Amino acid sequence: MKNQLKVLTKALFTASIAILLSISTVVTHAKAAAKTDPIESAVIQQENVNLNKSTFEQLVSLKGVGHTRAQAIIVYRQQVGGFKSVDELAKVKGIGEKIVEENRKRLSL
Numbered sequence: 001m002k003n004q005l006k007v008l009t010k011a012l013f014t015a016s017i018a019i020l021l022s023i024s025t026v027v028t029h030a031k032a033a034a035k036t037d038p039i040e041s042a043v044i045q046q047e048n049v050n051l052n053k054s055t056f057e058q059l060v061s062l063k064g065v066g067h068t069r070a071q072a073i074i075v076y077r078q079q080v081g082g083f084k085s086v087d088e089l090a091k092v093k094g095i096g097e098k099i100v101e102e103n104r105k106r107l108s109l
Contacts, residue, residue: 050108051089052082062106064099083109 049058051073059070069092076092077083086107090100100107 047106048108049103049106051086052077052109062099063102065095065103069094069099085109 047058047061049062056067056070056074059065059073060067062070065073072092072094073089083089086104086109087100089095089107090097
């Protein structure tokens with residue numbers, strides 16, 4: 001019984017540390033994002049986005065694309081070996097024709 005209690009205590013301690021580290025990372029990234037220069041943000045939001053080479057941050061700058069959709073784009077391009085056309089972006093889960101059309105002028109291969 002005492003051994004089980006020790007194991008459970010260690011597991012809870014480890015889980016607590018992991019949660020605290022995760023929260024710390026999110027807060028750190030949020031603070032860094034808040035300090036971004038507005039002019040720099042405007043430039044990033046207007047630059048072309050290469051579907052096959054863009055970073056997570058560049059993908060998030062697209063209209064209608066948040067963290068989940070940006071990650072889905074990265075996973076899709078890794079699985080299929082890259083996009084063959086801009087229209088293929090609509091095949092990514094969570095991305096539809098509307099998002100493709102709203103961003104078409106900024107998208108490239």
